[in-house]
Amino acid sequence: MMKLFFAPGACSFVPHVSLALAGATYELQMVKLHKGEQGSPEFLAINPRGQVPVLIDDDRVIDQVVAVVLYLDEQFPEAGILPKTQPARSRALTTLAWMNGGMHATFAHIFMPHKFASDADAKAHIKIHNTALFEAQLHQLDAMCPAVGSDQWLTSSQPCALDAYATTLLRWSGLAGLSPQAFPRIYALANRLLALPQLAEVVAAERYQLEPAPRPTA
């Protein structure tokens, strides 16, 4: 049985949703990032990069969102994890690569500035600069999504891995101090995705919430 190492709300949501869309039988192993479990000797023995997601299938150990999504798409060709035919497939892979190498990387600078600088002023600057960049990228992504009220998804009439990544990036906007509702098309798409009956177990396992809990006012 396939096993997915995931962290609630992290980018591992993308393969997690892909597995569920495929109707796959899989096992989950939670990695508590806030407790630093990704740096434990046990986890580093599985993924020396110290990050989720990791998918294990027999003797295959696959990390990196793009590699895991491509693997699942290959294993479950009927699931629509990525579009099958051109030019839709190339367009989807372009967007997936941009979400992962562009937007995701921008967010890493906001959420983990200590990975990019040690000086306090430099870290503060990195955070501010990348928050503005992330906001601009979210507007770009918003423009790529179907209009509010549409029943279409990012690549077709079927939800796919890209819709899960868009949802993840939107959730992170809240962690970056932006309002998820400022990106109405992604917001509508993400809410539709999270309401899909075939994703109910994923949403429950991740305790998925699109918006951060409101801060106490007093």
Ligand SMILES: N[C@@H](CCC(=O)N[C@@H](CS)C(=O)NCC(=O)O)C(=O)O
């Ligand atoms: N390029 C990697 C990025 C993975 C990544 O950023 N994972 C995050 C969660 S979204 C993580 O495990 N962070 C913990 C850390 O870096 O210490 C991929 O595509 O899988």
